[in-house]
Amino acid sequence: MELPLYRIPDTYKPSRRSFICTTTSLAVAALWSGKGFGAITGNPKFSAYPFQLGVASGDPVADGFVIWTRLAPKPLEGGGMPMEPIAVDWIVAEDEGMSKVVRKGTATATPDWVHSVHVEVEGLQPNRWYWYQFKAGGEVSQVGRARTMPLASDKPDRLRFAFASCQNYSHGFYTAYDHMAREDLDFVFHLGDYIYEQAETPVSADRPRQHFGPALKTLEQYRNRFALYKTDPFLQRMHAQVPWIVTWDDHETWNDMAGAAETTAAQLARRAAAYKAYYEHMPLRRIALPRGPEMQMYRRLSFGNLAEFFVLDTRQFKTKVPYDGKHVPQRKDAMDPQGTILGDKQREWLFDGLGRSAGRWNVLAQQVLMGRVDLVNGEADGYAMNTWSGYEVDRRRMLDFVAERKISNPVVLTGDIHSNWANELIRDFTRPDSPSVATEFVGTSISTKGDTVTNPARREALYSDNPFVKYYGDERGYVSCEITPDLWKTDYRTVAYVSKPGAPIHTNASFVVEAGKPRLIRA
Numbered sequence: 001m002e003l004p005l006y007r008i009p010d011t012y013k014p015s016r017r018s019f020i021c022t023t024t025s026l027a028v029a030a031l032w033s034g035k036g037f038g039a040i041t042g043n044p045k046f047s048a049y050p051f052q053l054g055v056a057s058g059d060p061v062a063d064g065f066v067i068w069t070r071l072a073p074k075p076l077e078g079g080g081m082p083m084e085p086i087a088v089d090w091i092v093a094e095d096e097g098m099s100k101v102v103r104k105g106t107a108t109a110t111p112d113w114v115h116s117v118h119v120e121v122e123g124l125q126p127n128r129w130y131w132y133q134f135k136a137g138g139e140v141s142q143v144g145r146a147r148t149m150p151l152a153s154d155k156p157d158r159l160r161f162a163f164a165s166c167q168n169y170s171h172g173f174y175t176a177y178d179h180m181a182r183e184d185l186d187f188v189f190h191l192g193d194y195i196y197e198q199a200e201t202p203v204s205a206d207r208p209r210q211h212f213g214p215a216l217k218t219l220e221q222y223r224n225r226f227a228l229y230k231t232d233p234f235l236q237r238m239h240a241q242v243p244w245i246v247t248w249d250d251h252e253t254w255n256d257m258a259g260a261a262e263t264t265a266a267q268l269a270r271r272a273a274a275y276k277a278y279y280e281h282m283p284l285r286r287i288a289l290p291r292g293p294e295m296q297m298y299r300r301l302s303f304g305n306l307a308e309f310f311v312l313d314t315r316q317f318k319t320k321v322p323y324d325g326k327h328v329p330q331r332k333d334a335m336d337p338q339g340t341i342l343g344d345k346q347r348e349w350l351f352d353g354l355g356r357s358a359g360r361w362n363v364l365a366q367q368v369l370m371g372r373v374d375l376v377n378g379e380a381d382g383y384a385m386n387t388w389s390g391y392e393v394d395r396r397r398m399l400d401f402v403a404e405r406k407i408s409n410p411v412v413l414t415g416d417i418h419s420n421w422a423n424e425l426i427r428d429f430t431r432p433d434s435p436s437v438a439t440e441f442v443g444t445s446i447s448t449k450g451d452t453v454t455n456p457a458r459r460e461a462l463y464s465d466n467p468f469v470k471y472y473g474d475e476r477g478y479v480s481c482e483i484t485p486d487l488w489k490t491d492y493r494t495v496a497y498v499s500k501p502g503a504p505i506h507t508n509a510s511f512v513v514e515a516g517k518p519r520l521i522r523a
């Protein structure tokens with residue numbers, strides 16, 4: 001099926017060290033008319049096209065969604081906006097041509113929030129697509145497309161979504177998003193590492209693209225890094241195409257961040273800067289408004305009675321990472337009953353929600369490996385201590401809960417590890433014959449780690465050390481899922497290279513899960 005695609009500017013010819021895409025929106029903007037708007041509100045003068053970071057929607061409910069944009073004529077230099085509030089008009093229409101406007105309003109973009117705009121659109125019809133657009137001064141944004149969820153009482157027969165993670169800008173091109181945009185999807189989950197905080201020192205000449213500046217510490221630095229990432233035209237187009245449901249991992253703040261353990265004044269200040277910049281650049285609801293170094297990321301979304309999604313935050317409340325995150329056997333610290341990856345409050349919220357869920361499929365959208373994967377080939381054992389394996393008590397609580405409470409079809413979506421996996425989550429990983437109580441699909445990175453191919457010997461060793469692992473692959477890409485009441489299907493979609501643009505897409509493996517049977521069947 002061929003979908004209408006948002007136009008990628010003709011002048012976008014990705015090349016080394018190129019920020020060319022930041023200026024190309026200018027030419028495209030002229031193609032979009034602002035005919036759905038009434039009179040211009042205010043008359044700010046921008047030094048350049050203010051919508052260079054695109055538009056986005058997110059967190060859909062049955063009667064609406066969030067729409068986002070940010071005014072930034074000079075996106076890589078703090079935004080280039082005057083230190084004053086600016087009126088931004090918005091419209092939501094029933095058609096792509098923006099002629100049947102059903103909602104409109106004016107938001108205020110303030111310097112405090114780097115002239116970002118988050119509008120919670122309400123009062124729309126359930127289970128249908130809409131289009132939206134912004135206008136400030138005489139300039140209009142591109143048109144974005146978003147959809148509402150079915151009503152809670154609806155019984156949808158199908159849902160399609162993709163999930164992605166880990167998009168280090170300097171490691172490669174976002175070709176995967178170019179292909180993702182051609183799929184017929186209802187929404188996208190981003191499971192974190194939307195940006196990377198690292199410096200590029202020394203700047204390595206063989207990187208396909210480059211970060212600039214030091215490792216991120218200040219609000220201004222985090223903002224400029226988000227802006228750099230958001231200038232990518234394929235990322236922008238995917239945001240404009242469907243709503244995104246985002247959560248963070250560690251690199252939105254810093255590598256291996258464990259929020260409950262890293263609480264010096266400097267760490268809290270850095271975290272507050274990182275969280276604020278994250279909020280400013282994501283289509284998040286008001287409930288996520290950061291309060292200093294705290295931000296509400298875990299939340300729940302429903303797609304009728306077909307699927308209930310629990311978006312988790314396994315970073316903010318995480319206690320100290322045992323053994324510096326090394327791949328080691330589960331010694332004392334990994335078994336510490338005081339150790340937690342979710343924190344008590346989030347766990348109680350999750351168990352309460354799962355316990356009362358009417359969803360046919362109950363999906364955890366989260367960050368790090370839940371399966372206890374032995375990553376060290378051969379006799380010796382090694383489990384990544386910065387994943388659920390470093391927090392064994394929390395993992396057992398989780399798997400015991402879904403088993404004992406007979407939670408309907410639990411499925412875990414995971415990012416972080418820059419490779420593809422399909423795991424059966426057995427209740428007791430110390431007993432290989434323990435029954436599977438849930439399934440886990442782990443998605444590879446969009447670009448992080450650059451060009452790699454699966455090492456067949458590594459794959460065989462992982463399979464023989466971990467009988468519950470049904471698939472492992474080491475290419476870049478994303479994962480797409482189709483859910484019906486009786487069947488879940490997952491496709492691992494990969495590109496052979498990201499070091500240059502234009503890689504074709506392949507489905508490297510497909511798995512199905514039959515409702516009621518938490519087993520992976522190769523399709």
Ligand code: FE
Pocket residue numbers: 166167193251416417418445448
């Ligand atoms: Fe990553």
Ligand code: CA
Pocket residue numbers: 374375376377378379380381382465
């Ligand atoms: Ca081993």
